[in-house]
Each structure stands twice: as structure tokens, then as C-alpha cells.
Amino acid sequence: MSKKNNLAKRKKQYEFDLRREKLEKEKKEKKLHAKKNKMKLDGKDKKKGGSGFQVGKRKVKTKLTALAKAKAAQAMELDA
Template sequence: MSKKNNLAKRKKQYEFDLRREEQEKQKKEKKLQAKKNKMKVDGSNKKEKRGFQVGKKVKTKLTALAKAKAAQAMELDK
């Protein structure tokens, strides 16, 4: 059996990749949580935009951060 096809090495690599993905996922969640907490503190410095902007494209897909901001805005309005 060749070195590349060694079952033990493949299993270790697979487990390593799973751990790495899990750590990256947790890191992203922590960053998002930190941003949510920061937004709760910094909710007072809102700027009102008036008028229309010409040539600006509209995004239809919301990111996790945008969803968090929208949820917080809904809480502040209540």
C-alpha cells in the first residue's frame, strides 16, 4: 500500500480537517456575537439618509451580520 493510500493517515487527516472546520465555525460565531454586542452599545450614532442614490445596486441576499443588524433595529423600534 502506498503512503498516500494509508488508511490511518487518511483517517487522521479527515479528523484534522473536521476539527479545523469546527474551530473556524466557532471563530465566526464568536466574531458575529461580538459584533452583535457592540451594536447594542453603539445604537445611538445612527445617521439618517435622505433622498435617493442613483446607480446603486440592491442586494437581495442578507448576510448573517445584516440579519443581526435588522433584528436589532426591530428591537429598538419596539
């Protein structure tokens, strides 16, 4: 039997590949979960009429992504 066709070696390689794929999948899920949590606003997930959102005392009438909104809210918290 050749070295390449060694059954024990193939089995170990297969298990190693499965383990690596599982770890990569878990890592990807954690990253996505962290990103979702980062984008969430503090209880402000409700839609407030149209395309504007509250910044300070005035309403901004732009369409921003959830991440941009979170950054803006965070910046307002730092200023206060």
C-alpha cells in the same frame, strides 16, 4: 499499499480537517456575536418614530446604521 493510500493517515487527516472546520465555525460565531453586542445600544433597541434618533437635546433626522448609532451614543457619553 502506497503512502497516499494509508488508511491511518487518511483517518488522521480527516479528523484534523473536521476539528479545523469546527474551530473556524466557532471562531466565526464568536466574532459575529461580538459584533452584534457591539452594535446594540443600551436598551434603545425600540423604534422611536421614523428615521430620527436622539443625540443630546436635538433629534438627528438621518438614516444611520446600528453601528453608527452606537458610535454616536458612545461619543455623547464621552463628552458628558
